[in-house]
Amino acid sequence: MTDMTLPFAPVEELGTESYLDEGHTVMSWLGTTDHKRIAILYALSITVFFFIGGVAIALVRLELVSPQGLFLTSDEYNRLFTMHGIIMVWFFLVPSIPATMGNFMLPLMIGAEDVAFPRLNLISWYLYVIGAAFTVYVLIAGGVDTGWTFYPPFSSNYSHSNVVAAAAGVFVVGFSSIATGVNFLTTIHMLRAPGMTWFRLPLFVWSMYTVSIVMVLATPVLAMSLLLLTAERVFGLPIFDASAGGDPILFQHLFWFYSHPAVYIMILPAMGVVSEVLACFSRKHVFGYAFMVYAMFTIAVIGFMVWGHHMFVAGQSPFANLVFSFLSFIVAVPSAIKVFNWLGTMYRGHIGFEAPMIYALGFLGLFTIGGLTGLFLASVPIDIATTDSYFVVAHFHTIMVGGTVSAYMAGIHYWWPKVTGRLYNEFWAQFAAITMFLGFNVTFLPQFIMGWEGMPRRYHIYPEVFQAYHVISSFGALILAVAYLMPLIYLSLSLINGERAGDNPWHARGLEWQTSSPPPKKNFRTPPRIDRDPYDYDVREEPPEPKIGKAL
Amino acid sequence: MKGTISKQLWKEPAAVWLGLVVLFAISTASAYVPLGAFNTALNLVFSAVMIALLVTFLMDLRRSSVLIHILAGAGLFWTIFLFTLTFADYATRHY
């Protein structure tokens, strides 16, 4: 079909200019339709919110050093952990890898000039910004105290905080997700370059595909749940109100129908990044490529069938508990397959320990632990004892921070040379990665233990017997805070005077490495070669010299 | 010349429209026949047929690619998850 040839812009038009040279004004950024610039807009926005959410929890962890609290009222405490949850989930984690690395790398990886709907892409960023504006308003107006889960009847009838504004912010940013999903799915289906068959796609692209399915199909139900909640709160419409026969558990069904798949929105892209990084730094093909693809699809689909495990003690029927518990055990299987395949990828590989790899290895260990603790929680009797305790808190942070944030950092460092054309300081990057790993464990291992021993979550005042754990955990949070600040410093320095990166400093496979660093506006000056398997690394080939980069 | 082309354009959609109106009339009329719980089920079956007609002929689904067929079914398929598993709770509550 002659339709499939994609025009590449004539060489004489492009010279050596990159996408960064195409306009230096603010408007050239705020009005851009270039997927690469939009990726950077997203990256800057989510970084800001990551730190706001981080400040919120820093205050919480500081407060928890004392069993009677130190400087916060209980009401303030509730507002802080709620804002931490809302910001981190919707304004950092959900967009994190897809909107930044997905946006930047997806077209490059398939040999396309841009995503299918570039203007929709820009609109999706503006939707994020509008949602974020609501959230900033909520912060200034005193916060919201319902927990990120917004359960009625507290949120609809009793809370005196800015529930509607917070719900509106989340509602709007949800549509940003949906827009991204629509764009990515259409792009992958329709804009692959000639020769880029489905099973030549890098696993990162498959992860963008599967995550888009989840974003498109789960997010609308969240939107409806928040709409109904708002209608109840603002108009007094009895929806989940028991006095009219309503059922508050129905809200939970609607909320978790999204919010469980949401955690797969957070982990699937991370899995995609990790596959890329592990293959590159083991100098080996990914073990069991096809099963890695099937596993991601299985996770995406079965992930929609397990939401009730968040409601084991809420008042669901025992039969529902049984069904959801069973399905929750099943959904662990594809994830486990992926862990074994990552190990198989590294086995007999030629391992390098550059920063992206340290993060990816951290992911591997922490994702495994997080996943195993999830199995504990999938068992109804154990969950009845540990629900709403720090065991749950530690479980989900292990996956979201130990897993997703580690993978996010791995991707940032792996693709930094491609995006910016500069190298970062490898020593400080490795130091930060190790510090982050240690800080994470000091923060969350005590939480597993104290949760098991009965420490409830979201409690401001707690029994003295748990103080030692809280102090250790808060100290770990301090280490994490320092570790998160380090990349801000050395990556900024890299932008200012980092050594120039070549097209392919890691000698990696993948089409993104076949173009210059940074790429030109239309991504490729000459059509990329697409005639090989995606990970045809040769383990006997010498990897590139590890670059230490400029010392600070 | 343009007149006959535009008349051709109207033919098929108008026929489908007529079919939809007839189905709608029957469905509405059936609501007045006391069939108990079966009424709503019957009405929804009529709705489903009308939607199928609309989608096939007015939205040209029959001429679309396999991909679009799958996409058209995806929302419905996922709705089934929502309904089955939520009713796994509500249908088995004894309180």
Next chain:
Amino acid sequence: MTNGAAGTLEAGLQEPWPTRALQREGVGVGMWIFLASEVLFFSGLLITYAVYRSLYAEAFRVAAARTDIVYGAINTMILLTSSLTMTVALRAATAQLRQLAIGCLIATAALGLAFLAVKGLEYYGDYTKGLILGAHFALAPPETQLFWMLYWVMTGVHAIHLTAGILIVLTIAILFERRIVPLQASTTEGVAIYWHFVDCVWLVLFPLLYLVGR
């Protein structure tokens, strides 16, 4: 934004699509994916309806008998006809019949506005019958409030979608008329798919809200 290197792109072709045919197919794909998300959006309402109906069947029958079936039926006819005009608009756009295409788009929007007008009258009627929820709600068993809550929310959300559709249809009609955008099938097709979807939603809502308890 619409024209990259001068002269190499056909009129109406957006970056990064290589051909208009592929672009048209792409718009269709994208719009159907969006519809999948909209189906799930309305499903949130439908599951709420289904759950409460299964719990309170009698209250729902009592409550639903108070909906105005005449207004509802008129509105259904209006929407079905608007789907007809929308289909013809799309086919005319494909055949490059400007007057017919733009005329039918305007007719579609007009029918949409008619729907909203009828709805407005209906809402006013509901208000006078004391069916606004709150202290003055007219019906007896408390669970009837759940039905009427669903009536207001479902028809309200549908109306919002319809309004968005009307605005979009009018916008593209104007863009085509003023030749700001060349009359082309891919834009019209995307809009048509959305419009038909809004009609389909109503076809589900109508029996649930108007044909219960007759």
